[in-house]
Amino acid sequence: MSTIYPINDNYLDNNIKQLEKLENQKLNNNEKIIVYTKGAPEIILSKSKYIDDNGIIKEIDENTKKTINSKIEDMTKSALRVIGFGYKILDKDKFKNLNDNEIEENLIFCGLVGMIDPPKDKTKESIDKCKDAGIRVVMITGDHKDTAKAVAEELGILTNGKIITGEELNKLSNEEYSKICEDIQVYARVYPEQKVRIVETLKSMGNIVSMTGDGVNDAPALKKASIGVAMGGGTDVAKESSDMILQNDDFSTIVKAIEEGRKIFDNIKRFVKFQVSTNIDAILTIVGASIINIPLPFNPIQILWINIIMDGPPAQSLGNEGPEKNLMHRKPENGEILEKRDYLRIIIFGLTMAIGTLGLFIYELKSNQSLGINECKTKAMTVAFTVFVVYQLFSAYCNKSNSTVKNRAFTISILISFILQLAVIYISPLQTIFRTTGLDIIDWISIFIVAFTIFIVEYILRKTVFKK
Known part of the structure; x- marks a missing residue:
């Protein structure tokens, strides 16, 4: 029985697509080096001069090579990963004087193995x-x-x-x-x-x-x-x-990671669009009041309330929106948070809300003059303050996704924000702090009619400018 001593194990060389293992064997009292080779079948076959046919070593002819190549083609076309095997026996003394190329030449081809690595179901x-x-x-x-x-x-x-x-x-x-x-x-x-x-x-x-x-x-x-x-x-x-x-x-x-990434990016855009449109609305409203030379519709504490309490919860809850229905049917975007169409929408929203707020504020100033200067101004400011808040709540709704997944956090945040606004208007200590007064049913009808214009603008934009 021969005694086997592995002497070398070369890693796969990607340039020649094969791997070799050298073993020192004692055959009939003569020391031999056996080169075992496996790799790309066409490479192994091209370097083979002989074939091991059931233990009989004979020179490989062109017809045999064609038959083997045909078998390789059949196996690979069946999606099999095919590996070719060959070996070579060298005298130990001669082996020392051979370079790598000479060692790899004139192999004895001994067969093929086909393995299947099926793709996963999904x-x-x-x-x-x-x-x-x-x-x-x-x-x-x-x-x-x-x-x-x-x-x-x-x-x-x-x-x-x-x-x-x-x-x-x-x-x-x-x-x-x-x-x-x-x-x-x-x-x-x-x-x-x-x-x-x-x-x-x-x-x-x-x-x-x-x-x-x-x-x-x-x-x-x-x-x-x-x-x-x-x-x-x-x-x-x-x-x-x-x-x-x-x-x-x-x-x-x-793919799931891409879908989740797109959803997160969409929600970031919703948050930014909502917050920017709110700030643009506030700026245009205050600047507009100064330009037309009327009293400011908000006092500092009301502006602070809008930015911290009223905008915060709805904006943050937009981050929990589910994926759009067409999320994975859209082409990849350029990565910009706000596109040109978003800027146009923000400006139109800002102008709509500013005009509506100032228009209702002016109307209240003129229609409540019989209450006296201070009471008239307080009433008008309360109406303007409230319609501004309702505008923001409606604007937040316009920024929602069309996902089938319900966003309970959004619904709860809208309800909480509205209840807090009611508290500021009707609870006496808060009225003193925020300089507000109670509103009657006619005031609320006016507020909701004016604020509803944001939905009309959104509908027109989607059907015209932003129609896909």
Whole structure:
């Protein structure tokens, strides 16, 4: 029986797509070095001069190679990951004088193994969601071109037939590659350094690139990507190079993260739009009163109340809004909190609320002159103060999403804000602090009619300027 002593174990060389193991064996009292090789089947086959046919070593002819290549093609087209195996026996004395290339030549081909690594159940569904959301999914793999093609077609990634190998990519200049980069959906037999080139080229064309990976060789590309995503079961190097780690190694989790990110971003925009429109309204109302030379409709304590108590809860509760119905059917946005259309909406809202507040304030000043100067002013300021608050509550409602998920926090915050406003108007100690007075039913009807104009403006904007 031979005694086996492993003397070397070379790691996978991505440039030649093979791995070698050298063993020192004693065969018939002669010391031999046996080179065991596995890797890309087409590479192993191209370096094989002989074939092990059930223990009989014979020279491999072209017909046999064609048969093996045909088998490789059949296996890869069935989405199998195929590995070729070969070996070589060398005299120990001769081995010392051979370089790596000579060691790898004239192998004895001994067979193929096909393995299937089926995609997870929800992967295709997640990729379809990405397409709906305007996100282009590209497959980059070290697998055989036919294997990559079969898997990509199964997942719906490959739709236009654009697939390229690492060898073909190497032949393209940066300019040539840039012209076709956006059309390529699958990269096969890719080398690690090519992943970096792919990411850099996509980024140079204005794309936000997210890269997933789990191996040491993925680390440079993960670091170059706009968002590097490492698998939870990946290497420490890959995790350290990434911005995000998937604990469950599931592609669908990335899609869920995108959906959650879009929802959060939408809610931030709602918060900002609501707060800015409130401040614009207050500024326009006060400036407008100064321009037309009438008393200010609010006193300092009322303005403080509006900013801290009335705007705070509704604005914060907008951050709990559920996702829009079309959230994952929209193209990615440019990342700006406020777009041009948002500024237009804020200005129109501000003008509407300022005109309504000042108009009702002037009306109250003129219609209540019989009450006396102080009482008339207090009544008019209370009405203006209240219509301003109701405007803000209605404006907050206009900023809600069309989500089917109920936002109870929003409803509660609106009710609390309105109850607090009633307390300021009708509770005597608070009337003294805020300089308010009680309002009758006619006043409330006027307040709600005027404040309702914000819904009319919102409806007109959605049907005209902001119609999608």
